[in-house]
Amino acid sequence: MFSPLTSTISRSGERVMRSIVSAAASSISITRPDDFHLHLRDGAGLRSVAPLSADVFKRAVIMPNLKHPVVRTAQALDYKRSIMDALPKHTDFEPLMTLYLTDKTAPEEVQAAKDAGVVAFKLYPAGATTNSDSGVTDVNRCLPTLNAMAEAGVLLLVHGEVTSPEVDIFDREMVFIETVLQPLLEQLPNLKVVLEHITTQHAVSFVESTAANVAASITPQHMLLNRNALFQGGLQPHAYCLPVLKRERHRQAVFNAATSGNPKFFLGTDSAPHARETKEASCGCAGIFSAPIALQLYAQLFEEAGRLGNLEGFSSYHGADFYGLPRNTDKVELIREPWQVPGCYPYASTSVVPLFAEKKLSWKIAK
Ligand SMILES: NC(=O)N[C@@H](CC(=O)O)C(=O)O
Ligand SMILES: [Zn+2]
Ligand SMILES: [Zn+2]
Numbered sequence: 358m359f360s361p362l363t364s365t366i367s368r369s370g371e372r373v374m375r376s377i378v379s380a381a382a383s384s385i386s387i388t389r390p391d392d393f394h395l396h397l398r399d400g401a402g403l404r405s406v407a408p409l410s411a412d413v414f415k416r417a418v419i420m421p422n423l424k425h426p427v428v429r430t431a432q433a434l435d436y437k438r439s440i441m442d443a444l445p446k447h448t449d450f451e452p453l454m455t456l457y458l459t460d461k462t463a464p465e466e467v468q469a470a471k472d473a474g475v476v477a478f479k480l481y482p483a484g485a486t487t488n489s490d491s492g493v494t495d496v497n498r499c500l501p502t503l504n505a506m507a508e509a510g511v512l513l514l515v516h517g518e519v520t521s522p523e524v525d526i527f528d529r530e531m532v533f534i535e536t537v538l539q540p541l542l543e544q545l546p547n548l549k550v551v552l553e554h555i556t557t558q559h560a561v562s563f564v565e566s567t568a569a570n571v572a573a574s575i576t577p578q579h580m581l582l583n584r585n586a587l588f589q590g591g592l593q594p595h596a597y598c599l600p601v602l603k604r605e606r607h608r609q610a611v612f613n614a615a616t617s618g619n620p621k622f623f624l625g626t627d628s629a630p631h632a633r634e635t636k637e638a639s640c641g642c643a644g645i646f647s648a649p650i651a652l653q654l655y656a657q658l659f660e661e662a663g664r665l666g667n668l669e670g671f672s673s674y675h676g677a678d679f680y681g682l683p684r685n686t687d688k689v690e691l692i693r694e695p696w697q698v699p700g701c702y703p704y705a706s707t708s709v710v711p712l713f714a715e716k717k718l719s720w721k722i723a724k
Contacts, residue, residue: 394625574625
């Protein structure tokens, strides 16, 4: 279903840290990773997928775009309790909660959220993606709240796409950066921003060239696939996510950024489960589910780059450092043992098709 990774990646400048991994190591041990962009949904869907993330990741930044968006601190605390209730009793997984920014979010909510341990607010331009109808119609309406965030050191996470129908869908990230993000950072130069799930050379360059308070998360699908994957052999709904996959040179830019070792880029799977029948539909949902295979696929992609030694920074250090969180101290071990990704996973009363379904991964997580 998905195109295999094209082997066009240059292997020059290979910098494998020998202390962690030797040429064709049969296992690697890395500090336990965190997922800085995760959709867990609620209800029965939550109970299906949450344990799969908690099996691998120590912490995850939980996206607030539920059907009833998580807009108030009290809701985030309720949601956190239902996440913990969906996990085995003695789990050490820690959900890092976020709030959904709206035109009406009061500046006072910022301190309340921070005091309650909420780590960030999420900016969804209204209409940009799944469950974003209550999102922001104009960032200028949110300036007092964004200013409060800058002052309190609370992060802004951004779905970076404009929504105007005149803008070509493949240009929406670039236009957002130019017309919304850049001007916003000129007004609030200290605001800590994560540009989520970046997909273009423009986003990579922007993040590389701005100050240290701007970083980006990178998904496995945007490292792996270009937009041909959407149409390979017919319409491929399970390759559809937002921001939509881009052309090959953008995939390469994102791939190179992720594997470069630059601390501004870190792991955020954007694992976004949708029931199979809601994707295989006349109007299919946007979102790719990757929780149970993401770390293994990142490892494969870093190895493809000849940069397996940079995996640990990307998956376990850069995000924690940017968020001001302590690095995890426990480890996960990946073993070289090919296995086939299942065609689907149970999801509530139905199923969800993962990224890389029925394909072979070369790394497995040791139990
Ligand atoms: N990435 C997606 O295509 N979908 C996400 C929303 C988002 O992260 O934009 C979802 O919640 O399904
Ligand atoms: Zn998004
Ligand atoms: Zn997302």
